[in-house]
Amino acid sequence: MKKNKFVFSYSLILLFVLSGCSTNLKNSAESTDPFESLNRNIFAFNKSLDQNIVSPVSAAYVKTIPHTIRRNISNHLEWMDTPSTIVNSALQMDLENTILASAKFMLNGLSFGFYDFDNNETKIPKKDLGSTLAKLNVPEGPFLMVPLLGPKTVRDFTGTLLDKQSLSNVSSNSINKLSLIEIPVNLVDKRSKLAKNIENIYESPDPYTKMKSYYIQNRRKNVYGDTYLDDKNNKLDMEFEKLLQ
């Protein structure tokens, strides 16, 4: 029954992908922000929530919990995300990543992911449904600031929702309940790692635009890799050469 649901949801995704490909291919690449005023309001809400709740909790987390334990928690959270990388690497026909992620998942599974036996030596790029949709030429869509989740594009937000949906379809009830604890812990853990960068964004003249710019550049680099970086740098080189004249 659960397998059927899994297959069904992936069929739906494929349908979505195909319909997206047939109509919106020309609009790809550019990131637009038609909901800017709404996004700015959500950003202000997220910022106040972060400064009043998440940031103090994350600071207390760093202060009270020793680094080794925090690293174990981080390892476990990353391990919990690995099935998504395995499935999406397979969907993207990235055999090497599929094999490496599967091997690492099984190896670290011996400690439920709390200990990284590989000691982070093997770099396995994270793959999610958003990146799979990107590989299938689904346009990025407008930029969104999602309450609690932060910056996303429409494509990546759809990917995140479907990723969570498909994983909860295949996992047991106890794992689904566990994810209710995982989400806030993940939030605090990520916040503690990005503390300096987030503070730097808040201190800038236009924090919303800065966060958007950082997110878009980082996301495109993760999704398209060297192709995106080469294109971006070629364009920047031309701009720089002109300015240097």
Next chain:
Amino acid sequence: MKNSYNSLNLKKVLCITLFSFLFFQFLTFQSYSDNVKNGEVIVQKMIADAKKHAVKTINLSPKERSLKIEKLIKRFINLNFMARATTGSYWKKATNTQKEKYKSALLKQIVNTIEEHLNTLATLAYKPLKSEARGKKLVYVKGIIKDHSKKIPDVNLLWKLAKDKKGNFLVLDLEIEGISLVSSHKSETMAILRKYKGDFNALLNTFTKSE
């Protein structure tokens, strides 16, 4: 007789042309490789100096520390270029006073960013990876920052450098994990300038408020 004389001349001309071409190519290659080496040296020196500064200035007051770092940064970056690159077409419309104020505000932003990471930088190791000449003027220097204790994941850096009018190699942009600081700053500046319909004073006020 005349024919053999002509062909001899033609051979000479061809040889001279070929030799000049090869010599020119060699000179160009030599200057490109010199540029790459200079770029690498500048980046290594900047990181070494920043590390020394981090240790030396640790007991100074925040204001004194900022001033020291500002001096250090000024030696290595092309501030004039960065200011022009981040303001696009609005730069030409600004007055000289506005330009100077913007440059000093931009420098403060850079100093603030570096200050936040300076203490961490002192404990990390920088490893140069690859350098290349891009076009006639630009040089890319790639490197990685490693934390041997593995508390912080590796950070990939890409420095973009070029000679200024005085012939000094200076940094134009820095990409951290593929995020270009000039591009991010430009999108921010342009958003503010668009909001205030190109009013440079409004941009300067926004910068002052955020300091």
